Amino acid sequence: MAQAGEGRRNGRVTIREVAEDAGVSVAAVSKVLRDAYGVSDALRAKVRASMDKLGYRPLASARGMRGQTYTLGLVLPDLRNPFFADIMTGVNNALERTQYQVMMGISSSTAKLETGVVDSMIDRQMDGIILIGSTETRESLNTIAAKKPLVTIGHHDPSAEAFDTVNNNDQQGALLVVRHLVAAGYRDIAMLSLQGEPSSILSEREMGYRRGMIEAGLGGAINIAHSPQIMRDVQFATRRLLQGPKRPDAIFCWTDFIALEVISVATELGLRVPQDVGIVGYDNTMYCDFAQNSLTSIDQSGELLGLQATRLVIERINGRTEVEHFVVPPRLVARRSTSRKEG
Amino acid sequence: MAQAGEGRRNGRVTIREVAEDAGVSVAAVSKVLRDAYGVSDALRAKVRASMDKLGYRPLASARGMRGQTYTLGLVLPDLRNPFFADIMTGVNNALERTQYQVMMGISSSTAKLETGVVDSMIDRQMDGIILIGSTETRESLNTIAAKKPLVTIGHHDPSAEAFDTVNNNDQQGALLVVRHLVAAGYRDIAMLSLQGEPSSILSEREMGYRRGMIEAGLGGAINIAHSPQIMRDVQFATRRLLQGPKRPDAIFCWTDFIALEVISVATELGLRVPQDVGIVGYDNTMYCDFAQNSLTSIDQSGELLGLQATRLVIERINGRTEVEHFVVPPRLVARRSTSRKEG
DNA sequence: TGAAAAACGTAGAACGATACACGTAGAACA
DNA sequence: TGTTCTACGTGTATCGTTCTACGTTTTTCA
Structure with a gap:
């Protein structure tokens, strides 16, 4: 708990300070942050300038309490197979121009550890989850999907309704x-x-x-x-x-x-x-x-798989509910x- | 934002419900959660029973607002080198009996991306950060260390004061x-x-x-x-x-x-x-x-490096401020x- | 027996961002 | 001139935890 810097807040700039600096309300700043409706260009510019000036960065925990954390969870079976690096390249490409960040966890190819990692991602309010090579049952996957947008890579279940799948054939x-x-x-x-x-x-x-x-x-x-x-x-x-x-x-x-x-x-x-x-x-x-x-x-085509999975999970976060199953032909x-x- | 389940809370059990179920105060439950001082065995047992019964899991975002998130950030240069899997094994071993979870990010061996990943880990209130093969300057590392407990692996700086290092010679x-x-x-x-x-x-x-x-x-x-x-x-x-x-x-x-x-x-x-x-x-x-x-x-000895780094970062989270530099002999x-x- | 100390429990104020409900100004229309 | 509508800003309750300050009960010891 003790910290090298000063007080507990660690010199972090809050939305309140940005609002004060820009001479607008806290809510206005929040709207700018979320690209929400009801902000004039002038106000937006003013707020952005203050954010840059103060070096403001929104705190994910606080956002998570009411909205999104802009974090995606990616679960890999292991770190030894370089194939997952290809998938990751695709994920990163898809995330290039978005606000989202991806955090990875390891399932070690066992259902028990996988559940643990996924649960802890849900505890951390990740907005969506991409599961590679899942060993879980359809039941468990549905349970996860009921809590967070879910896309699997390397899990065939063409009749799944609650989550999307991305696969090679x-x-x-x-x-x-x-x-x-x-x-x-x-x-x-x-x-x-x-x-x-x-x-x-x-x-x-x-x-x-x-x-x-x-x-x-x-x-x-x-x-x-x-x-x-x-x-x-x-x-x-x-x-x-x-x-x-x-x-x-x-x-x-x-x-x-x-x-x-x-x-x-x-x-x-x-x-x-x-x-x-x-x-x-x-x-x-x-x-x-x-x-x-x-x-x-x-x-x-690992890169393509990663790209598609990311696209699909973001679509789900944005409200899509119809299922989508994506299949790449192997070569x-x-x-x-x-x-x-x-x- | 739209979600498969019901309301916004997604059926999550809160600390309040646990407290109610156990017939104690919210703060008492929090104490049990954090193994804090001032809880009788009887109360602890009662609370734990309720937690199990209701399937309660603390929400990391909410914890992050005032205390810790019990999350460590691990930054890897890339996913292609299986050496990092060894380090990861050590990290996981060290975390075995703790409450901590580790989340990984990729720096792609470039200072710019590395900074981005680390910043986003700080935004996500990770309690400590382990940086593998960092390409950042001493300045940047000190800046990070001022915000969060930091340990580097594969970065020699015996005169560093603000963060610990773990290295092979x-x-x-x-x-x-x-x-x-x-x-x-x-x-x-x-x-x-x-x-x-x-x-x-x-x-x-x-x-x-x-x-x-x-x-x-x-x-x-x-x-x-x-x-x-x-x-x-x-x-x-x-x-x-x-x-x-x-x-x-x-x-x-x-x-x-x-x-x-x-x-x-x-x-x-x-x-x-x-x-x-x-x-x-x-x-x-x-x-x-x-x-x-x-x-x-x-x-x-990647596994040992990972183990030590994790031990050190947790020590720092718990308040240690004197620097420690750990070196393994190569073989x-x-x-x-x-x-x-x-x- | 009584005073002091230890052990335990509780109420309630934060933490930072979101989003709802509301207020206001100006435009459009008759 | 009055009415309705739209566009845009603002105040504030709220999310789920932590943790301080304080109150009550129990134990210790002379």
Whole structure:
């Protein structure tokens, strides 16, 4: 509580002082602040001049008590996946010319922590919330949406009414992967999927994988392994796959990071990528491009996802109530990790 | 402003309702909330029961008006470097049994954006601020510290009085790198340093590099290149280094991510790592361990840095005013990217 | 037993911004 | 000239907490 500066208010300029300086009422200043109706240009100019002169900044807590805080909450599953940086770029672009600021929290991909972070964002009066890769149930999401405008990224629920969703078409993404691998000559294609709380992306991608395999007449080779996104576990799961009785000749991984780890393990086991085993990731993060990885991956346009989600949440804050579901088509980026033919 | 739920208050339970339900005064509930002096066990139990029953959660904005918001602000330079995830782990561990929540913002390594993010955290009444890799001047930092408890990570200023610093010893880290490379038989050791706004880490590391080179009698080979942390620029700078007149036989990179990119470019140029060129990174992020990278790096114990910074900022919130400067010794982790001898 | 001190509870005034209800001046119209 | 309407300003109750100052009860100790 003790503070380096002086008194408790810390030398902060209040709306009252601005009003006094400009020779107008407090309410007039508030109107200028909010671009509200009923302010003449002359008054607006006078007030803005005083604000600049005094270095006034409205206090979010106080605004939150009666109006908005002009803060958006963004919840990420983790800080390790650079894909979220792409989303963040989109969010920031969308926020460029607005009053809004974004604050981030980490859910660590667990429903319990996610709930905690979201609740604390609601406690902090954030005006809207963007939830990436949520593991919550439809019920919980509806509860949140009843309290604050909500948009999810990476959560499929086309029948959701209370909140908007922004997604890449995960089923199609998985389908593209299988088709690409089949075309490259791979047959025993395994999927290394995510273990943990069930989520809609999970089932979408697994569904796409299954459909792709069946479509190619490889229904008998369907093989889905699961691992949490933790180094040790991924290594273990990968060894199990690659050293098991019928070794797959290609692995479709949940995420680029996992794919890189699979490449690492395969290399250590003396297997050649892509000749002995083809590897595909998801998200097309910057690591895919490195020569030592050269990882085939699915691009889901993170920047666009972030941009759209932000647009939608601001629209909701401004009163929209009809639901909107935005879907981007995925795009496969082929690299050396699956180019068996030339290899 | 429009909202899915009912009225403006959104069905939120207030402290008043809790007080009523428990049959005590509002102030008594507040005391329980803040673990303040002057509350009997009986009363505390009664109040807690009511809080649970009603699902009460204090509103941060309202608390901020008079007291604390129990929110810490954490400012990261970017979301792409997984090193910050380690720091975050430490922060979360430190916060485990406290009431505090952390909210993150991104500075994109530019002083202007950083100032914006920090100001908006102050507007939002955060109780304390942790600044990672700050590019601000001592003046600005003092200004911030005058308003809120401040701790920096990755900013060397041993004479700072108004805020605490938490650091790894960057000069020693660079020194360790040079010594290691020299011991492995490298001589023309270049440093690929960061371009952008000057920072104290920058000069510390470059100083360590210079000292190491001079110490090894290689003062004549000192060669510092600069590049911003952007893919294209790093590639360009690397090509310049590796295709220039006197090609270095080892490159000490600013960050693991850059080092991985350097490995990529070197590979594309047909150079073998570590035989033709040794590569060292910084931060010892998880990517270093992958077989395809096997990158020698400096571990600066991100988790510990995060833990200490959080401890310090909370101490400051609780009234400490004497400055504290915490330094962790760096540790070199040798991997294949510099093992010329066996290679 | 009585005085002093400690322990606990309460009322009510802040905190800074918002937004409603109201007041006023001037324009438009007949 | 009077009436109605519009445009714009203003005063002030209000949001949900904290916290000071004070009052009451209980405990301690000689």
